[in-house]
Amino acid sequence: MPHTDSHVVGRVFQRGPIAETRRVIELLRRETIGGFLLVAAAIVAIVMANTPLADTYESLRDTKIGYAPWHLDLTVGQWASDGLLAIFFFLVGLELKREIVAGQLRSIRTAIVPVFAAVGGVVVPASIYLAVNWGRDGVDGWAIPTATDIAFAVAVLAVVGRGLPAALRLFLLTLAVVDDLIAIAIIAVVYTEQVKPIPLLVAIVPIVMFAVLAHRWADWFSERRWAAWVVLLPLGVVAWALVHASGIHATIAGVALGFMVPVRRGGAGLAEEFEHRFRPISAGFAVPAFAFLSAGVTVGGLTGLGNMFTDPIAIGVLLGLVVGKPVGILVATWLTVRYTTSELDPSVRWGDLACVGTLAGIGFTVSLLVAELSIGDDITALEHGKTAILIASTASAILAGTVLTARNRRASGSGTSVQSGP
Template identity: 60%
Template sequence: MDQHTPSPPPPGGSTVFGRGSYAEALRIAAILRKETVGGALLVAAAVVALIWANSPLADSYFALRDFRIGYEPWHLNLSLGAWAADGLLAIFFFLVGLELKREFVAGDLRQISKSVVPIAAAVGGVAVPAVIYALVNLSSPELLRGWAIPTATDIAFAVAVLAIIGSHLPSALRIFLLTLAVVDDLIAISIIAIFYSSDIQPGPLLLALIPLGLYTFLAQKYRRFFGTRLAAAWLILLPLGIATWTLVHASGIHATVAGVLLGFAVPVIRSQASGGPDAGPGLAETFEHRFRPISAGIAVPIFAFFSAGVALGGWEGLVSALTDPVALGVILALVLGKPAGILGTSWVLTKATRARLDDSFKWIDIFGVSVLAGIGFTVSLLVAELSFGHGSIEDDHAKVGILTASLIAALLASAVLSTRNRQYRLAEAEEKIDSDHNGVPDVYERDHRS
């Protein structure tokens, strides 16, 4: 049997982590190309912050980070670091909401048979790291609040690593990686909303339902009210979104939750009599196109700049931070717990359902992607601040652990995936073959027929 001929599935079995539709593969590839640039900016911003925070000019960095601005009666007199975490990251989570809705309404994950394994793998990749962190810090109850720090995957950082090592991941693995990151983010924002909200004020929370409801109604009916005049829609929807964010922030719930809710409210498919995922693109596609460059190129790098600047205190300070239970728990959870949770859950489910992997990759590739998912940067930094308080010694040690674990995960994943580049190039070449010249590669037509 040649390398381009798929082996038949076992009796009663099915394929997991497949390529999906060709349209979905193209969409995912476009997203990851944008995230690659964002990942490079993210890493650069974090490096600049670390150098500045440990230079003779460190005081100026912390003075800039802690500079306060905003209207106090609206509870918006915040430091620049807080504005980055609460405000700019809301844009990032708005895109998370859009992407989640897109996947489950019109994407391949709307099919339970295709979504159950990657979603379960993402859940395993959240649960196992949390357990490992808790076990490491079991003797210090005050440190257990950081259990959620190592639960998220930073897709921008991960695809930047892939770009550096020149990995030609098959489309099935790219879709798997993005699914992991998106579901991770959903779980992370749920954890933030449930476990990291304090002093809830019901008044502002109830008031937030008014602009959110108006925003949802107008977004769903935007063609009726605005037609093709997108600028007019922005003039109304954007102030409603800002009002929702402001009231959610004032309620005591972390304001990034507002970003996800606003993303969920945007229609994914165009409302037509035919309905269904083939009705055409909705407002979500337009918003994703407009907001992703802002998120990847501005919002997330600025957050990384204000969040990653940790004063290490020289070599002794670095050693002290790395031997702290908080940092150790984060490192072990991300480097060991992430791949154990993702790979272990995937293996158990495929064996239980007698499923097989897509022919374009093997279990070693799932392992490599699982290790890559141990890069928990943006959301992990946010949860660290929520867990221990911005600028506390525990927060600093947690961030040292996050940075260290992300570096280790990146190096290990690079070592694993780079050895498979030859096989990835063969799979990539196969995915480009279109013998009937109809614009859809043969492998996608073959998968559709199967």
């Protein structure tokens, strides 16, 4: 039943303060470039893995580099997933803290919908995967279809989603941030086999030093671009190495360090300053490099694809991302509106929300990482899982893009103005 205005706590997807709206939309624009680079890197990897260049590709990915006594003799592929992705997760930590301190997650009224939607977008895909794989060897991969790749999704949104209300585009980003937080928790808790307490406890020292310095001299780090590289980066590297030695996935160190950066100190905020400085490194190099080294799966022609489509792991991933993600987000949002004192903003239609949910089915970077962590040494199963991620992400992008393009044409034909945000 509709709520009366006297009982409404807030409208869902209502446009927020103009400064916050502009900040997040600018972030969306920056993520778009990273999304295109991510897709390009994945395409190159797939081409190399299925041509005479396959041996070269595998040799590069499996080459070991690093100091063995410190347990850092990792393959190039492992350096990408454990090391380069720590940069990506550092930025996730920065954005999470910004959202909690000054963004959509700073109050229950603005946080309730994206939080519940993100939870729905995790629970339903995971449940679908578990239903397909229960009692089978691939059951540990239940978290593979739970992640959303914000860069890839935003790239699609930038091309065909300009007609969506600005509030819904902000919702996609906030939902993805919460989604990342859940994925981080899953990686830290579920996919950590054994924790060595001494390195983990020692890692607290450089993390605390990082936090103290970032807060105490925030203005100094903001005004002098070199200072973070000389002072904070070495502490971050030490913290990363210790977390890696503890048995917890090293990307968690990036999140922890991101949370240590102050939001309201250092000019406009040191977190925002660091985000501007380091996002090009993440979007332009770290994440595409990981995609290149992770997405190179051998398809094996029609026979290989046929085998993939009969593998429960692949079926669970495909159904989880393409069906589970939009259904989970849509149902969770409907339940929030139905059983709380919130209501949809008049500019938002349920069909638009379904498109956003479909975009959330683009589960690229973190899904690939979780596949590597959960499937393990079964090469065939891992390639089937990764191929399913690529197919499901592409299918979600095409489906959402097709619907959004048709929506834009209808709006243009009827003379309806298109909201593009500030």
